[in-house]
Amino acid sequence: MQKPAQTLTAHRNEEQVSRRSFLARTGVTAGGVLLETSLAASHALAEQKSDQAIIGPDAVPLTLRINGAVRTVTVPPHTTLAEALRGPLDLTGTKIGCDRGACSACTVWLDGIPIASCMLLAIDVAERSVTTIEGLGDGDKLHPVQAAFIEHDAVQCGFCTPGMVMSCAALLAHNPNPSLDDVKAATSGHLCRCGTYSHVFAATLAAAKANKG
Ligand code: FES
Ligand code: FES
The missing domain is CATH 1.10.287 (Helix Hairpins)
Incomplete structure (x- = not known):
């Protein structure tokens, strides 16, 4: 890079x-x-x-809001958010699959909206709030979608799982009563080589149901 x-x-x-x-x-x-x-x-x-100042190629200091904490990193300006998370921030729950916006393995939330973190430069995050899989639960308590993924065996190799969970959790945050089609649409950009889709759909619908109960 x-x-x-x-x-x-x-x-x-x-x-x-x-x-x-x-x-x-x-x-x-x-x-x-x-x-x-x-x-x-x-x-x-x-x-x-x-x-006009030319930024880079040397590393520049950035202040990021990650999982409710202010974190400072010094990275070259071409560093993607995914690279900054997995590298200096040591938040390796976010995965990099394709590194070009095609698989959604790197999905995190930016101000509550799921985005592909491999397609955003860390320097362009600015003041916006980033949530990663590490910040989704409440301390040691799993987010209902995380718990439902385990219960419904929606994990095989697990490489796509953090991104899937982030998109499914975002869906429930904005639509607490999704249909199966809503879940399919929310995960439509995610590639799972292990074919866990039907389990992911069942887990997400179960988490929505549990939230209501
Ligand atoms: S790694 Fe970002 S979309 Fe595939
Ligand atoms: S569980 Fe292996 S890629 Fe999805």
Whole structure:
């Protein structure tokens, strides 16, 4: 992941240099007040662009709100939220499967909404609140969806499970009385290589029922 950011920075630097070179060449060949005024304005714009801070490729300090706690990490700006969680934050419950937004294994909540954390840069989280599988339960007490997954044997290898649980728990938080189709829709982006889908659906519907009882 280091190379693309360096490449991007290098590209930006080249872009600035080529703009400056172009303006310098224009200054040599152009004459007249109007062109000089235009040239001055262009120089000012070029100066302004060069004053803009380029973030990275070195690591930058970030303050994140994770599971109700304020955490500080220092990571390169191209670090995804999933990488920051699993790396410096040591929250390895969030899994990385495809690392490109196709499997939903990395699902966490951002302000209560399930998102693919491999598709969001940690630097772009800013003030928003992140909830991971580690923060879903209440201390040692499992979230009802977690308990129902165990009860209904909705876990095989477990790789997709944290992401599945986060999406199912978000569904119940927003719709306490979901239909089977609602559960299917909520988990439709999740790939389970072990084929636990029917158990996941049963577990989620049972958790919803238990919440009402
Ligand atoms: S790891 Fe993020 S969607 Fe697959
Ligand atoms: S339980 Fe193995 S991938 Fe879903």
